[in-house]
Amino acid sequence: MALQDVSGFQDTPMSHMWNSPASLSGPMGDTTPLLDMADERILGWGRFKSSERDGGVPLRFFIPPPQSSVPFRCDNRHTSLSSLSTSSSPPTRRPFPLSHGTTTLAFVFQGGVIAAADTRASCSGLVACPSAQKILPIHSHLLVTTSGSGADCMLWERILAREIRLYQLRHGRRLSITGSAKLLSHMLHPFKGTDVCVAATLCGWDVEEVRVEEFKGKRVDRMGSGRDDSISPAKRPVEETVMSTSDACSQDDLTDSACERTRHAVTDVDLTRSPVRDRCGPKLFYVCSDGTRLQGELFSVGSGSPYAYGVLDGEVRWSLNEEEAISLAREAVYRATHRDAYSGNCVDLFHITAQGYCRRDREDLREEYHRERERVLKRGKEESEEDKK
């Protein structure tokens, strides 16, 4: 489907992107020629071939008509997402609970970004899955830690990965972490007010490839489309060249002449201060389905996050080294799983550097409990021996 879009086989959704939620109106009133109203039983929900042609959100949803005293109303043309939250009668009550409850955390330090999460997927009291994966890699330099409803997170992460890949194919460069966060936030916005529950932290490293030999002393303009979502043209910092690793354009493609750049080698980055506000380097964003989008250096999300914050706030510093950071993240998840009923089982740990992400083996925290118990016993014994002396 992606190839079809790129080769122009179908209308590109980009041409009418993100218009009003009314475009998501129920399939009954849709006029797409693919729908065969007579064969409503199988194709009536119009999700199959036409899912890529949707001008709005990149996945077509079936919106149930608001319940009214007159059943079987055929005039569903004006059904839209907003009617879900503002209708006088509540939407169809679900007879089953959805999965919730977790501890995820991420922080930035001088060696990159650490992301850690537990692996328990709970479903109102029952552990639906003891080995869920809550940290999902999107590409080599971007991870998403997911929290909230399991299905929502999984599907929206897939949609985000697809849109980032489409962007890369269309524009020849990889979308920045800031841009990805904004993309996810805008994709979730039409669902504000519904019970979609996604609270994700995007952890990544914006990679800028600097061709040092070619640009010695030369001022170079920005490559490609030159548009970075996060910074308007007037405010772009002057000291950076921006060429993503996937950029195959020649350096003569000077489409954006609004600002001029000088060379800034990655090796000159000052390691003693946090460069999270610069264009390249480690980035951490928190995106929530209620519209929040925040950039920061430390986030913890989920029912176990207060416990994780307690451990992290005291210890996280920019100057941590890699082992300290990893053991700190592990300790925070361990303490949170100990206190929070909805977190538990194992801990997943990922570390992102300029070279990409690397994953530590999943560790079962059961062993850690045994070790902790032995430590406590040993401490108790030592203290009683000291008292005797």
Added chain:
Amino acid sequence: MFATQVYGDNGKMKEYHYTGPVEHRFSPYSFNGGTVLAVAGEDFAIVASDTRLSEGYSIHSRDSPKCYKLTDTTVIGCSGFHGDCLTLTEIIDARLKMYKHSNNKCMTSGAIAAMLSTILYGRRFFPYYVYNIIGGLDEEGKGAVYSFDPVGSYQRDTYKAGGSASAMLQPLLDNQIGFKNMEGVQHLPLSQEKAVQLVKDVFISAAERDVYTGDALRICIVTKDGIKEETVPLRKD
């Protein structure tokens, strides 16, 4: 389902008195019971389900199995609301045919699982009330089990129980197949005969304690030679 309104919070029966007019909203959902189980082995997969179809206090049918054959290497088990199970399997069949005609090959188990996830999520705001478990062989010929929640979240497992008795069966499977919480036990790989026997024992236990499970057990064994079906009687009370 109405039984829950008869007993109050302290466990005693509520006193019956007139509380005023009550509006009973039409619920498009109903719970038809049933349990589904799937186990993946080294070169086989087993999908098993009971065959009882119930609603409230009644039994609609004693011979309504919940395993549906999708391709030569994939079987799906669906339990929950029977109407949604039927429609969902018809939609999956139609999508499989469309895929076969446009791509000239059958969908693999992993692809079916990913497709089912998007089908289910397309109905995020009016979900299919179905608990799905897909069992089959992956591209390398190894057994694969994919378990779903009603809105499309899924993952690959070695074994999974779904449906009304899932909370009873899953811990038993964790212990017997996953060797969880057992100290000093040799982790032997599961053979096909042992797996089939385990499934039968597990369902016999489920029929003892879950009212919605019983009547008969239908087992589908998926190997590279095809799909074999077996029926075993269970308690009918």
